[in-house]
Amino acid sequence: MFELTLQALFSGLLAGGYYATVAVGLALVFGTMRVINLAHGELVLLAAYVAYAAETNYGVNPAMAIPVALVIVGTASALVYALLSRIKQDREINSLILTFGLGIILTNAILSIWKADIHSTSDPWFQDSMVVADTLFAMNAEVASFAGGLVLMAGVWWWLNHSWQGRAVRALSSNRAAATLMGVNPRKIEILSFLIAALLATFAGFAIYTGKTVFPALGHVLTVKAFIITVLAGMGSIPGVLIGAVMIGVIESLTVTYLSASLQELAGMILFLVVLFVSPSGLFGGGRALAR
Amino acid sequence: MTRTLANLATVSALALSVALGAGAAQAKDFLLGSELPLTGSLARVGQGMHEGISVAVEMANRNYAGRHSFKVQTIDDETSPAKGVAAVEKLAGDGVVAITGGYGSNIIGPASEAAQKAGLVYITSGGVSPELTQRGYPTFFRINNTDGYALAMIGMLQDMGAKKVSIVYLNKDATSSLAKQVNSALTAKGVTVGMHEFDGSTSDFKPLMNKVKLQDRPDVIAMVGYENDYVGILRAAKVLKPQVKAMVGVWSLATAQMAKEFPDLMENVYGTSMLPYPVEFTQPEAVEFAATYKTLFNKDPDYLGQFGYVQTRLLIDAVVRADEAGTLSKGGLADELRKTDANTLIGRVTFDRNGDNLNFTHRMGQHQGGKVVLVWPKDAANGTMNFPSVPW
Numbered sequence: 280m281f282e283l284t285l286q287a288l289f290s291g292l293l294a295g296g297y298y299a300t301v302a303v304g305l306a307l308v309f310g311t312m313r314v315i316n317l318a319h320g321e322l323v324l325l326a327a328y329v330a331y332a333a334e335t336n337y338g339v340n341p342a343m344a345i346p347v348a349l350v351i352v353g354t355a356s357a358l359v360y361a362l363l364s365r366i367k368q369d370r371e372i373n374s375l376i377l378t379f380g381l382g383i384i385l386t387n388a389i390l391s392i393w394k395a396d397i398h399s400t401s402d403p404w405f406q407d408s409m410v411v412a413d414t415l416f417a418m419n420a421e422v423a424s425f426a427g428g429l430v431l432m433a434g435v436w437w438w439l440n441h442s443w444q445g446r447a448v449r450a451l452s453s454n455r456a457a458a459t460l461m462g463v464n465p466r467k468i469e470i471l472s473f474l475i476a477a478l479l480a481t482f483a484g485f486a487i488y489t490g491k492t493v494f495p496a497l498g499h500v501l502t503v504k505a506f507i508i509t510v511l512a513g514m515g516s517i518p519g520v521l522i523g524a525v526m527i528g529v530i531e532s533l534t535v536t537y538l539s540a541s542l543q544e545l546a547g548m549i550l551f552l553v554v555l556f557v558s559p560s561g562l563f564g565g566g567r568a569l570a571r
Numbered sequence: 572m573t574r575t576l577a578n579l580a581t582v583s584a585l586a587l588s589v590a591l592g593a594g595a596a597q598a599k600d601f602l603l604g605s606e607l608p609l610t611g612s613l614a615r616v617g618q619g620m621h622e623g624i625s626v627a628v629e630m631a632n633r634n635y636a637g638r639h640s641f642k643v644q645t646i647d648d649e650t651s652p653a654k655g656v657a658a659v660e661k662l663a664g665d666g667v668v669a670i671t672g673g674y675g676s677n678i679i680g681p682a683s684e685a686a687q688k689a690g691l692v693y694i695t696s697g698g699v700s701p702e703l704t705q706r707g708y709p710t711f712f713r714i715n716n717t718d719g720y721a722l723a724m725i726g727m728l729q730d731m732g733a734k735k736v737s738i739v740y741l742n743k744d745a746t747s748s749l750a751k752q753v754n755s756a757l758t759a760k761g762v763t764v765g766m767h768e769f770d771g772s773t774s775d776f777k778p779l780m781n782k783v784k785l786q787d788r789p790d791v792i793a794m795v796g797y798e799n800d801y802v803g804i805l806r807a808a809k810v811l812k813p814q815v816k817a818m819v820g821v822w823s824l825a826t827a828q829m830a831k832e833f834p835d836l837m838e839n840v841y842g843t844s845m846l847p848y849p850v851e852f853t854q855p856e857a858v859e860f861a862a863t864y865k866t867l868f869n870k871d872p873d874y875l876g877q878f879g880y881v882q883t884r885l886l887i888d889a890v891v892r893a894d895e896a897g898t899l900s901k902g903g904l905a906d907e908l909r910k911t912d913a914n915t916l917i918g919r920v921t922f923d924r925n926g927d928n929l930n931f932t933h934r935m936g937q938h939q940g941g942k943v944v945l946v947w948p949k950d951a952a953n954g955t956m957n958f959p960s961v962p963w
Contacts, residue, residue, distance in 0.1 A: 282781075282785060283781060283785055283786075286777065286781045287781070290775055290778050290781075291778075293775075294774075294775050386610075390610055394615075395610075395614030395617075395618055396615050396828060397615065397798050397832070399802065399832075399833070401833075401835070403835060406806065406809065406835065406836075408809065408810040408811075416777065416810045416811050417777075417810065418810055491774050491803070492774075492798075492802050492803065494612070494614075494615070494799060495610070496610075496611050496612040496614065496650070500772065532775070532778045533778075535769075535773070535778040535779050535782075536778045536779075536781070539767075539768055540767065540769035540770060540773050540776075540778075541742045541768045541769055541770045542770075543770055543772065544770055544772050
């Protein structure tokens with residue numbers, strides 16, 4: 280029983296790391312622009328497929344494909360922003376519709392280029408198992424992605440709190456008009472947010488390609504998960520995303536272990552609803568500025 | 572004399588034109604409908620089946636050249652039951668003579684119901700759930716079923732001598748039915764079975780596999796799901812290394828594609844497979860099928876293409892028979908299909924009154940060194956089981 284529980288907690292922690300890596304990009308854009316980018320999951324997927332293409336066509340380690348994926352995903356993300364910035368009225372609903380449509384276009388573009396087969400890395404290092412204290416098991420890919428995701432999130436958090444651009448992002452999130460009066464260029468800051476989100480999506484795509492399987496229909500699933508975690512965390516809260524993601528990962532893992540794997544999603548949803556019932560602004564929401 | 576010759580020429584010309592005219596009147600174009608998941612989570616299987624259907628139409632146009640021609644209109648159901656229904660209704664409105672296709676019992680159910688309402692025959696190889704034929708629709712036909720997969724899995728597990736089996740299965744119609752059928756059969760034979768259901772959204776199988784490893788401690792782990800499920804389960808098993816003697820799955824597992832894509836995970840894994848890989852066809856129809864497939868798609872056929880081809884070939888033959896009997900437009904296609912008794916790439920096919928092919932029994936293959944070797948039943952095997960053996 281003890282072994283089962285420990286493994287469940289460990290697996291949940293690692294799963295939470297995956298979820299957080301996928302969700303933090305969405306949270307950043309949501310916090311800056313009050314826009315839910317429903318194409319975010321597809322951007323993650325695009326990065327994963329670039330890693331796949333690099334490995335399959337050129338025999339390159341997926342990690343080496345990250346710079347190329349970053350350029351491609353960054354370009355796609357900038358294009359999404361360019362289209363979003365043209366919305367003048369009813370921004371919230373129109374941006375949902377636009378990004379949903381862009382997500383469908385991206386999904387079908389991926390399907391057309393790479394077909395519908397499932398893929399994952401063939402690099403044995405990523406799939407080898409790591410054993411901790413003879414009790415806890417994980418794939419190297421999962422641990423590496425968790426560690427890398429933590430570093431990235433810590434980097435983003437530091438950037439938001441200690442760099443001028445980060446402060447500008449937070450100022451824009453807090454009060455757009457006041458930030459503009461203080462010399463912040465909203466367009467530049469917004470596109471910067473999208474590019475940072477693209478960086479996070481790229482890493483998330485690499486993590487999923489090396490630790491899971493990718494297929495064209497996955498993008499939508501990732502977006503929904505990311506959205507749930509973003510709302511659970513509270514508007515634009517980076518630490519909240521990590522904590523919320525780990526909570527969901529752990530509750531899902533414990534549900535699989537002690538109840539049934541078919542109740543996994545339900546358990547995550549119940550947690551989500553309970554948190555919102557107790558704290559409607561999310562775990563770390565309540566009108567606070569981004570990242571605090 | 573000249574007048575007689577002229578009269579003779581005129582009569583001959585008239586007779587010839589009547590004959591040609593009659594022949595031309597008998598040659599017909601037939602439009603078949605196909606509703607398949609070309610996008611969405613089942614896109615991989617839908618596209619594979621679509622290829623097989625295309626090959627069947629190509630071969631039919633060749634074999635019936637000068638007599639009939641066939642076309643297929645395909646609509647993507649996007650792996651959605653609602654869109655499957657809409658696709659069938661659209662195809663019915665476009666005047667197709669019958670529908671071939673469908674994948675996933677939860678989609679085929681409503682789609683074939685729509686076909687039944689439209690009076691259209693619906694033939695498939697993608698819906699094995701028992702409920703589909705229990706409805707008793709006279710227009711519904713399928714060339715495979717859960718029983719055939721279950722017989723293969725149960726037979727091989729018995730030959731392995733497994734005393735404890737853990738069944739890890741997806742909570743969809745067909746996978747649940749198959750898992751429960753295998754459970755019942757094995758339990759009746761004194762095998763201890765642990766059942767573990769999972770949801771399609773599950774991506775980390777380690778908690779589930781750990782439960783199997785520590786609580787069930789089985790001889791064999793049986794997996795019932797689809798490709799990404801198998802990969803997740805095998806990855807988790809490779810990490811946790813449960814003390815089992817074999818990993819056994821069903822459809823979509825013992826394929827060349829899986830061997831190529833996941834060579835480290837597939838070694839020694841079992842799955843259902845009608846043919847070994849590399850495949851060697853010997854029968855004339857099979858040789859022609861493989862050659863046509865290669866020409867159209869530049870690759871060797873897999874089981875999806877085989878199933879798509881067989882169901883469509885049988886449908887086309889029945890369409891021709893019904894047309895020649897003059898009953899095609901009077902709902903006679905279903906009757907003609909029910910008269911089917913054919914040897915096909917998947918074995919003998921006949922249809923009972925519910926449209927089920929009770930002859931269907933699958934075979935089990937095992938991944939061995941990048942190949943798929945048929946290992947069960949013995950009379951179809953081209954190799955022996957590596958047992959006990961696992962991918963780690």
